[in-house]
Amino acid sequence: MSAFEMPRRAALSLALAGFVLPAGAQQAPADPLLYGPTDPKAKRGGRVTIGSLVEPPALDPFRQAADARIRVSVLMYQGLFFEDQTGVARPLLAESASPSADGKSWTFRLRRGVKFHTGAAMTSADVKYSYDFMRNPANGSPGAGDLSSVAEIEAPDEHTVVFKLSRANAALPMTLTNKYGAVVPKGFLDEANSGTRMNEVSVGTGPFRLKQFRPNSTLVLERNRDYWEPGLPYLDEITFVTMPNSAAMVVGLQSRRIDLAMFSRPQDTQALQNAAGVEVHRWPSLNQKSIDLDCKYGPLADVRVRQAIALGIDKKTVMDASIAGYGTVLGTMVAGMQEGWGVPLAELANQKVDLEKARALLRDAGHTNGLDIDLTTIIGYDWMDPAAVTIAEQLRRIDIRVTIKKVELGVWIRNFRAREMGFTFNDWGTTPDPSLLFYRHFRAAPEGADFRNWNNARASALLDQGQETADPTQRRAIYAEFQKILAEEVPTIMLFSADVLTANRTRLKNYVQHGTGWYFGLAKAWVEG
Amino acid sequence: MAALLSSLAVFLLMRAVPGDIVGQMLGQAGGDRAAEAALRGFFGLDRPLWQQFLEWITATLQGDLGRSWYQGRPVGAMVWEAFLVTAELALATLLLATLIGVPLGVLAGIRQGSRLDAAIQAVNLVGLSAPVFWLGLMLLVGVSQFLDWSPPFAWSGPTEDLADNISILVLPVLSLTVLQAAAYAQFTRGLMVEELGRDYIRAARAKGLAPAALYFKHALANAAIPLVTFMGLILVQILGGVVVIESLFSLPGLGRLILSAIQGRDYPVVQGALFFVVVIAVLVNLTVDLLYGLLDPRLRP
Numbered sequence: 001m002s003a004f005e006m007p008r009r010a011a012l013s014l015a016l017a018g019f020v021l022p023a024g025a026q027q028a029p030a031d032p033l034l035y036g037p038t039d040p041k042a043k044r045g046g047r048v049t050i051g052s053l054v055e056p057p058a059l060d061p062f063r064q065a066a067d068a069r070i071r072v073s074v075l076m077y078q079g080l081f082f083e084d085q086t087g088v089a090r091p092l093l094a095e096s097a098s099p100s101a102d103g104k105s106w107t108f109r110l111r112r113g114v115k116f117h118t119g120a121a122m123t124s125a126d127v128k129y130s131y132d133f134m135r136n137p138a139n140g141s142p143g144a145g146d147l148s149s150v151a152e153i154e155a156p157d158e159h160t161v162v163f164k165l166s167r168a169n170a171a172l173p174m175t176l177t178n179k180y181g182a183v184v185p186k187g188f189l190d191e192a193n194s195g196t197r198m199n200e201v202s203v204g205t206g207p208f209r210l211k212q213f214r215p216n217s218t219l220v221l222e223r224n225r226d227y228w229e230p231g232l233p234y235l236d237e238i239t240f241v242t243m244p245n246s247a248a249m250v251v252g253l254q255s256r257r258i259d260l261a262m263f264s265r266p267q268d269t270q271a272l273q274n275a276a277g278v279e280v281h282r283w284p285s286l287n288q289k290s291i292d293l294d295c296k297y298g299p300l301a302d303v304r305v306r307q308a309i310a311l312g313i314d315k316k317t318v319m320d321a322s323i324a325g326y327g328t329v330l331g332t333m334v335a336g337m338q339e340g341w342g343v344p345l346a347e348l349a350n351q352k353v354d355l356e357k358a359r360a361l362l363r364d365a366g367h368t369n370g371l372d373i374d375l376t377t378i379i380g381y382d383w384m385d386p387a388a389v390t391i392a393e394q395l396r397r398i399d400i401r402v403t404i405k406k407v408e409l410g411v412w413i414r415n416f417r418a419r420e421m422g423f424t425f426n427d428w429g430t431t432p433d434p435s436l437l438f439y440r441h442f443r444a445a446p447e448g449a450d451f452r453n454w455n456n457a458r459a460s461a462l463l464d465q466g467q468e469t470a471d472p473t474q475r476r477a478i479y480a481e482f483q484k485i486l487a488e489e490v491p492t493i494m495l496f497s498a499d500v501l502t503a504n505r506t507r508l509k510n511y512v513q514h515g516t517g518w519y520f521g522l523a524k525a526w527v528e529g
Numbered sequence: 530m531a532a533l534l535s536s537l538a539v540f541l542l543m544r545a546v547p548g549d550i551v552g553q554m555l556g557q558a559g560g561d562r563a564a565e566a567a568l569r570g571f572f573g574l575d576r577p578l579w580q581q582f583l584e585w586i587t588a589t590l591q592g593d594l595g596r597s598w599y600q601g602r603p604v605g606a607m608v609w610e611a612f613l614v615t616a617e618l619a620l621a622t623l624l625l626a627t628l629i630g631v632p633l634g635v636l637a638g639i640r641q642g643s644r645l646d647a648a649i650q651a652v653n654l655v656g657l658s659a660p661v662f663w664l665g666l667m668l669l670v671g672v673s674q675f676l677d678w679s680p681p682f683a684w685s686g687p688t689e690d691l692a693d694n695i696s697i698l699v700l701p702v703l704s705l706t707v708l709q710a711a712a713y714a715q716f717t718r719g720l721m722v723e724e725l726g727r728d729y730i731r732a733a734r735a736k737g738l739a740p741a742a743l744y745f746k747h748a749l750a751n752a753a754i755p756l757v758t759f760m761g762l763i764l765v766q767i768l769g770g771v772v773v774i775e776s777l778f779s780l781p782g783l784g785r786l787i788l789s790a791i792q793g794r795d796y797p798v799v800q801g802a803l804f805f806v807v808v809i810a811v812l813v814n815l816t817v818d819l820l821y822g823l824l825d826p827r828l829r830p
Contacts, residue, residue, distance in 0.1 A: 065556030066554075066556065141564065145564075243682070254673075255679055411546070426557075
């Protein structure tokens with residue numbers, strides 16, 4: 001197994017700028033790093049089969065937040081920018097971005113020669129229509145919250161759109177990427193059944209188009225012959241099959257039935273380490289496995305109790321127990337962004353185990369006999385069970401008696417959204433920008449969702465500033481200060497980022513796994529022979 | 530009536546489970562109340578419960594099960610497609626379990642107390658105790674490791690590709706059959722032992738009737754009624770219990786459809802599919818009752 005393979009440092013300086021501005025007025029050539037590195041040896045043709053444990057509930061990028069949907073829909077639908085792993089928003093359907101001096105108006109030049117899967121040419125009217133639909137809360141898009149600073153979208157000519165903002169937003173290009181929403185033909189979403197129509201046809205601009213979606217069975221994508229970037233993609237067809245468990249994926253790879261699979265537990269890839277014709281890769285990720293603390297819930301309302309819990313947890317041991325150490329211990333930043341945006345762990349409060357201090361804090365908080373608390377885990381998230389047992393053991397040392405409570409995902413989401421999460425594990429990912437990582441989750445209401453009832457004025461002010469500031473150095477300083485408060489106040493304990501593990505048949509070449517766990521890499525992968 | 534009452538129960542239970550499709554769709558994104566309210570209105574979840582139920586049941590009784598909230602397809606068509614998969618699985622299991630279980634049970638019953646009987650009973654015990662999901666997993670892993678073979682991933686119906694269809698169903702049918710055949714054998718053995726102990730058998734034996742005629746024409750024929758009842762019970766049990774096996778083998782059957790619909794809070798699909806299952810269970814029991822008349826002359830009018 002090789003170590004991290006992403007070219008990480010290359011674009012780091014650009015990462016801090018948040019976006020890049022290619023010069024030129026005529027048709028700009030596509031950025032060679034879109035979707036991942038280009039392989040000069042790549043050849044066209046071939047079909048691949050991908051095994052997956054999860055299946056998208058539906059394919060509508062506007063109204064389905066499920067990660068399983070995003071993974072595959074990024075191949076069919078495109079936003080204005082591509083969220084490069086390193087934190088750069090690379091122009092995708094946009095060609096360039098020019099913010100005004102006050103950061104409240106952004107002009108995007110659009111790429112020419114882009115066609116929808118329907119055959120129609122993309123114009124600024126489609127872009128305006130799509131983002132207007134997404135930001136209107138009445139349409140129920142999970143991405144609406146990220147676009148709340150957008151006041152108006154204008155389309156002055158066929159190839160230009162202007163986003164007018166109510167407050168400056170340096171993360172705007174990174175917001176207009178591929179997680180939620182996409183550019184679709186104007187008018188398509190007017191039909192009440194447009195969401196479910198997207199299970200039958202794709203209407204995006206992406207390198208692949210939908211061939212067939214059979215729920216509980218398979219999803220087939222085919223090459224978009226009219227794709228705007230000449231020569232791409234290489235693969236003729238991709239079939240995603242839903243598999244019952246990781247053992248089945250291992251067997252499928254060994255028996256040459258599938259070409260690629262992603263694994264959530266490193267243990268599961270052990271059988272493949274010496275398998276002929278199979279490679280196992282490990283990639284840094286943008287996900288985080290964490291514990292969330294509802295700051296209004298019982299004893300957690302007292303910051304001293306939250307600090308004591310943080311001081312009682314040894315993250316490294318928890319990570320070793322749950323994912324056999326195949327990850328990175330976190331402070332207050334996901335692994336994939338630590339280098340660009342993170343504060344060194346040594347400079348953050350409450351990161352090192354200190355049982356004496358923890359006990360003293362609990363005593364001060366009035367819990368002289370310790371306390372009892374429920375810790376919630378989610379059914380289906382395998383890493384949480386060993387982590388919960390380990391944490392219960394660790395907290396017992398400071399007389400916190402933990403009862404582990406398992407809940408079904410739907411119930412958990414309900415509690416989370418109702419801001420009644422209590423003391424719970426969480427597993428979530430981010431688009432690589434600190435504003436998109438923190439704002440919705442930690443900014444006080446109504447601007448943010450503040451799921452943890454933290455309601456911290458200073459932190460909220462910093463999040464506003466961070467979003468408005470364009471200067472990379474200043475921005476970095478703002479988010480560093482925010483992270484220090486986050487570590488001090490403990491509304492969440494980020495435990496670790498689990499590496500993304502992929503295994504592929506060696507005939508599949510140049511598949512580079514994106515840190516989000518989405519299948520961007522298939523746009524540039526190819527097969528030999 | 531049974532279908533109506535259970536529909537109401539399903540309807541209320543589904544809504545008593547915390548969380549709805551709106552949460553599923555929004556996930557950890559956007560805490561926007563307006564978006565939540567808009568989606569809730571879109572799915573009609575903002576209306577009073579009685580109104581939602583009345584609308585659903587009226588449409589259902591007119592043969593319209595509505596559409597899936599995720600897939601937009603008619604629930605009726607989705608349920609029927611899934612049912613065909615499950616029905617094939619259940620019938621194949623029933624057939625195989627009968628073919629294996631009944632002869633073994635008869636054999637054990639005839640040779641009651643012999644070593645053969647003990648051996649059959651021991652096998653039955655294992656069959657009855659092995660959890661279906663464990664057996665299925667062992668079969669899947671074992672077969673692919675030792676035979677270097679695994680079933681196709683994508684479902685094909687018997688009319689699409691029969692060879693694929695059979696290779697897909699072999700392992701799940703086997704895993705289900707073990708338990709059902711064992712149950713069948715146990716039950717048949719009990720019936721045979723009981724029948725063979727009766728006076729008329731002793732009389733027939735004394736009359737010098739050939740053992741074959743004795744066992745099959747008399748004892749087994751009399752045991753047929755409880756066996757058919759049992760078959761009905763098993764069929765309903767298989768229909769209700771295939772969830773695990775369908776998930777394990779990725780079969781797009783009823784159990785999996787219902788499970789994923791429950792997880793996604795796709796109410797129309799859950800309600801429609803369970804309504805259908807209840808109707809099927811009622812029909813199976815009705816068929817069993819009608820079969821009695823055929824098998825037992827005394828019950829004919």
